[in-house]
Amino acid sequence: MRSSLIATAALIAAFQAWGQQAGGGVRYKWVDEHGLPHYSDSLSADALRFGYDVISDQGGVVRHVDRPPTAQERAEQQRQAAAQAAARRAAEAERRNELQLLAAYPTEAAFRRAQKDRLDSIDQEIETTRINLRNQEKTLADLLARAGDLEHAKQPVPAALSDRIAEQRNVVATQRDALQRVQEARATAERQAAVDLARYRALQAVQAPAEAASAGHP
Template sequence: MRTTLLIAATVMLLAGVSVHAQNSGNIRYKWYDAQGLMHFSDSLTAEAMKYGYDLVNDRGMVIQHVPRQLTAEERAAANKLAAEQAARQRAAQEQANADAQMLSAYPDEESYKISQQQALDTVDQQIHTTQINLRSQEKALTDLLGRAADIENAKGTVPRTLADSIAQQRNVVAGQRNTLRRQQALREQTVQSQARQLAHYRELRAAQAQPAQ
């Protein structure tokens, strides 16, 4: 107890000496210029602020260091770096929150796999619906083309309305085929993504199962 009181008293005494030194009017400024030469001054100069300076008391002890002023480019770079670091920290925190929610929602791997399969089933259902629609639209196009062929075989002229209907139906079929390709690509991406997510889930579960150090 006496030792603790002695340490506290010493700290208070040193703090009092420092405050006295700063308020005594004996503070000087020390800095180094571009050539590395040391300078002292009783007042703060523009050059000292440019290169950074030390506050020195009457005993020659440095009581505070003030770094040099940053250029506009350095400030911009520092701000950019700070923003990038903050963004990385936010992303890491968001990932940690998402991981915690996932572990809470799916207490075991089987429940997680069921959730993944449900998502894949939704994509498969969309593909199946598009395939049905595509076959229907292709049949409609085939019927229109057959009518046009019959007219031409009879040495007749295909009416403008029928030709327009064929062109329109071809566009519908092309749109359905593009939709099907996109959905199939989405399914492939989903399978790959789910494989990565499952591996990540397993890593989290393994880390969770390890005893605390």
Template sequence: MRKPLLVIAAVVLATSLSAHAQNTGNIRYKWYDAQGLMHFSDSLTAEAMKYGYDLVNDRGLVVQRVPRQLNAAERAAANKLAAEQAAQQRAAQERANADSQMLAAYPDEESYQISLHQALDMIDQQIHTSQINLRSQEKALTDLLGRAADLENAKSPVPKPLADSLTQQRNVVAGLRDTLRHQQALRAETVQQQAGQLAHYREVRAAQERAAK
């Protein structure tokens, strides 16, 4: 399939060059080979296409530059670079859209800070609920430990149901403590993120105000 495509491309290129030649006078091809030697030709050669060439008019002026053909690795690298650049452009456009939506939703800093405080308040409520639950479960664990201690002091064995309850209650308390630690870490992380978000909001709003002047 590649040979017919190359033939079509060569025909299109030849047609284009022919029309170009009619507008600029006689056209010659100039290129440099692998040793850096200059060559001229009245017709387009495979070597010229391989190394890239210049179209030169009858006055010796370069009227068009045609880059050399890329090999497979270079084409892959070029495609990768193009994909990365396209991704960067999409990301930049998405950021611009998000900034526009942010300014539309929060036209002043006070309204934006209120939204940040609301997000933080939700986390604080979760922490408060976890703290209440933890205190309640710690009290239940303390009661069970007291019962087990009384039995041990009386030289009586701790019954299996009580031992199982102690194990289960310890797991409940440990789980609640772990949840509370995660919520407190989330709050600290959110405070840090919100500081950056507020700084970004101020930058975007300042840029909008400069553009409006």
């Protein structure tokens, strides 16, 4: 509290000295919390607290001094500054990524080849998963056939065979889920490829004129 009073007194003294240097006609105007205007030849603590105008002897406003921000306002200002800084960093990072993309794929043909390679890789994974599923389904069919032959011969199905059939059913179900996931990933990748191609074309449309202008003005 003592340090705050000392700081306020120092501010008042400094602004009063400035007023004396600027001329004897300088006055101060401020509006209190009730909206009432106040005028004074000297700078008061209330003027500093509410913010004030410096008035010349002709009645014009020489300059305006805002009131000090509250703790809540300072926190909000800091929050906004941090958000703006984060937005700038994100925009800069996105621009770097765009430039790297254009450098890696200077032509649309190169970009489309890279996209095709990625989709082909997923297609290969789908085919491998489908082959594995067929093999597991065949194994399950063989086990079921063995159990069916025993039942047809009026013989009990061994517990080990029943357990093996149950396990193989789970293997087949897991493999079917894996195939579905990779097929869904393929569909998602194809949709994303269309989005990425449109974005690439938009970047090229902006970059090409810039490069042409740069080439024409070394």
